[in-house]
Amino acid sequence: MLQISERGREMPPSPIRKLVPYAEAAKKKGIKVFHLNIGQPDIETPPSILDAVRKTDIRVLEYSHSAGNESYRKKLVTYYKTVGINVTADEILVTTGGSEAIMFGFFSCLNPGDEIIIPEPFYANYNGFAVAAGVKVVPITSTIDTGFALPPIQDFEKVITPKTKAIIICSPNNPTGYLYSRQEMEDLKTICLKHDLYLFSDEAYREFSYSGEYTSAFHLTGMDEHIVLIDTISKRYSACGARLGALVTKNKEVYDVAMKFAQARLSPPGLAQIMAEAAVDLPASYFNKPKAEYLARRDLLVKRLNAMPGVFCPNPGGAFYAMARLPIDDSDKFCQWLLESFSYQNQTVMLAPATGFYGTSGLGKNEVRLAYVLNLNDINDAMNCIEKALEVYPDRTEVKTMENAGVIL
């Protein structure tokens, strides 16, 4: 009998996919659903970069260079300079989204059976790429009580084995919004140098750092050979659908191997490269507006959440995600209930259960991730929904205080 592959069976489904039918059913009932579940911003893609595509006079849409158009890579060099990263065009491999950069990184640096350490909660798709590459994810836990700070070095040391080949981090972080400090980045360097590990540094959200300064892996000195930078234009220019990213490394051997994988798939998307090349010409001031907008949203969301009895939401330093601990028994159940059984003023909210972001089973059961990708009014309305929902959710866990007991029961 025909069989699907074992890795296909192991491949985790999208953690929020199972909620989609419930969201669709809610919409069919006429309920407005606020989507705080996905990192798809509503911020306008800069019109000038879409115009660059509109004005293109290409006659034949040809394969580009497998590493991306040289003209684009040269422009990226100037972009990286503005964020304190000094690289050459030959150290940049343009990829189909950050996703392909992760894949190429895993394929190039890791053997099947190798282990990669990831501070959890983490971007769920790292799991998928690890399964595709036959690599074992070893999570170490960061907790909501520290705002998801980097776990102490000892926690890394405890899980390092001869099979450990890399650490992957994301700062500012998806799903926690945590921004690693310079000291935390230095700690990672210490571990990587001591144990000869690659550091995959996913910096998709660098432009959206609010509290303190963003530290790139490439700001660290003396570990160039260890760094595989994962990048994307998806969030930077609100151009998620372009599917354009980059793998950046000064390790020539890694670059050359990644290039072989890149050659096998011929080239990254061509129209997106035209757009992205124009994006490098945006003035530095371009980021002020989206950044201010995200910051206002964060402040509103965090304030509203922490004002709800039994809710704790650490203030995220970057990206556009927040994790919140809720007084609930089971985040998967709660998120489904929000869509299936709840509405307030004919509105409800779709959230991402945090369980999907932990590698350790059982964690995240009372946490959810919220992406503040909607405007302030919608976020406010969504917070009203969550507030009311927590008042009436039948499996609320927390001991109720006297003040709100009347409302709940």
Place this chain on the structure above:
Amino acid sequence: MLQISERGREMPPSPIRKLVPYAEAAKKKGIKVFHLNIGQPDIETPPSILDAVRKTDIRVLEYSHSAGNESYRKKLVTYYKTVGINVTADEILVTTGGSEAIMFGFFSCLNPGDEIIIPEPFYANYNGFAVAAGVKVVPITSTIDTGFALPPIQDFEKVITPKTKAIIICSPNNPTGYLYSRQEMEDLKTICLKHDLYLFSDEAYREFSYSGEYTSAFHLTGMDEHIVLIDTISKRYSACGARLGALVTKNKEVYDVAMKFAQARLSPPGLAQIMAEAAVDLPASYFNKPKAEYLARRDLLVKRLNAMPGVFCPNPGGAFYAMARLPIDDSDKFCQWLLESFSYQNQTVMLAPATGFYGTSGLGKNEVRLAYVLNLNDINDAMNCIEKALEVYPDRTEVKTMENAGVIL
């Protein structure tokens, strides 16, 4: 010490990459190089489909559905009907080029260590995807003397083991241009049904079938569950740089697993989908012109080659490639020599040595692949170069005839 991965080491480099520096050096010397080495057509991308992108009024370039926009998949259903393939939108997974469709197919259907049979010579990048997926390629040889017809069923039977899980074919073929007959496709069905194998059918070149009728794997009856169709718009609309393809299967289990890999990488390129959706609206007559152009080029190229002493070029039934047997000792050496040491009227030709398309080492040493992606004048000039080159190539193998002996020596 940091190590690159074993699969990275095993990953074959692009077979023509090593010739690129020689082509660049030739150009620096002022020599015009005719590129018959790559499948990048010079045919114009239909202006109307580029216009669709130019006219787009999107405000935010969002992630599309992981399987591709539903509107596009629905249009693809109507496209497939025109080529006699009946599928639904839920059986189509839009991918980043045909390349990603191959990857998803391998990941979904094959375990590391599994074997896949490929009639050789074959598209060299199948090797790369096989290495990435940990799959072993088992070549069976088709020969230039039969014009690269499908090897007899017994040849398949000889190499089938319990590890054999699939066959991959490409018709019309890259690199041979061979178009499998209905009977050959039926033979493949017989083997797949008897041994429970998947049939990966790469139909990137279906629009360019000249001699006889193209048979899709989906034209076969009673084996729907076995078929994973690999498709792309690259050649169909001369839009190689768009990076848009599709995996099409009626095997729901395979589709669902491939979908998990698709979800991990979020979505296929968005701008390309706008373009491709417009492409489905091109009138059926659109293909007449490029097809007639390729046919005229094929006829010229094949006629010119076969008129050269000691050269044999079977007439390819489709695609835009031809394989030719030349009176040479070593095709890698010859192709390098063409760029490094030869010119005629200040022109030379870049060809692809056939060795890169064979899985069996030692084969293809006196064969080259020619892609007829240049206009008739250029092809004629390129043929003049090859003709002269064969006259003066120092390691010509064939016994010289009296007529041209004077010219050669």
